[in-house]
Amino acid sequence: MAIPTISDIAGIISTPELRFTQSGKAVMSVRLAFNDSKYDEQQQKWVNSKTFYVDGQAWEQTAERLADQLAQGDQVYVVGRIETQTWERDGEKKSKPVLNLSTVRKLAKNEGGQQRQQQQPRTQQAPPQDDPWATPAAQSGGWGNGPDTEPAF
Numbered sequence: 001m002a003i004p005t006i007s008d009i010a011g012i013i014s015t016p017e018l019r020f021t022q023s024g025k026a027v028m029s030v031r032l033a034f035n036d037s038k039y040d041e042q043q044q045k046w047v048n049s050k051t052f053y054v055d056g057q058a059w060e061q062t063a064e065r066l067a068d069q070l071a072q073g074d075q076v077y078v079v080g081r082i083e084t085q086t087w088e089r090d091g092e093k094k095s096k097p098v099l100n101l102s103t104v105r106k107l108a109k110n111e112g113g114q115q116r117q118q119q120q121p122r123t124q125q126a127p128p129q130d131d132p133w134a135t136p137a138a139q140s141g142g143w144g145n146g147p148d149t150e151p152a153f
Contacts, residue, residue, distance in 0.1 A: 006099060007079040009107065010034050013053070018067035028063035030070065032056045032078065032099065056080065056099040066104055079103035 014031035021027060036050040056078065058066050070076065080101040087094055 004082040005079065006034075006082060007103075008034055008077070010056075010076055010078050012070055012072055012074045012076060015072045016067050016070045018063060026060055026063040026067075028058045028067045030056045030066075032076075054082075054097060054099045055085075056101050058101045058104065062101070062104075066101075069106060070104070075107040077103075077105040077107055 010032040012030055013033045016028050016030040018026060018028045032054055034052040034054070035048045036052075037046050037048045039045070040047045057063075078099070078101055080099040080103070082097050083100050084095050085098045
């Protein structure tokens, strides 16, 4: 059975925390929220129907780099594997799911939680007719700039 992988956009809902294990390895922990949202035509805004919360972790150089770059309120694209973290406290075994992050890309800072709600739904527009890059690759030799096969740069 494969370990589940998540790749999606999430919001950072806690300040990233960088700490070090007893052996000296850096680990960054952060709380993430994944929203299931859709654009409501009647309300003319984005609405969240469900939210999935999970703790994310990054290790070693990735942890140190991300701890400097990320902040609460940031929107990020993440890829990671869901794993079970286990520990024992007062003789009782505990566990929780953790997203072990392999890729994190900062997208935008979410000012006051309103950024996504203010966005309008995206509609695709036809490119201007004089745009040489708008030519489909199959008709233009693969580079979008005419019949030659050399790149434009």
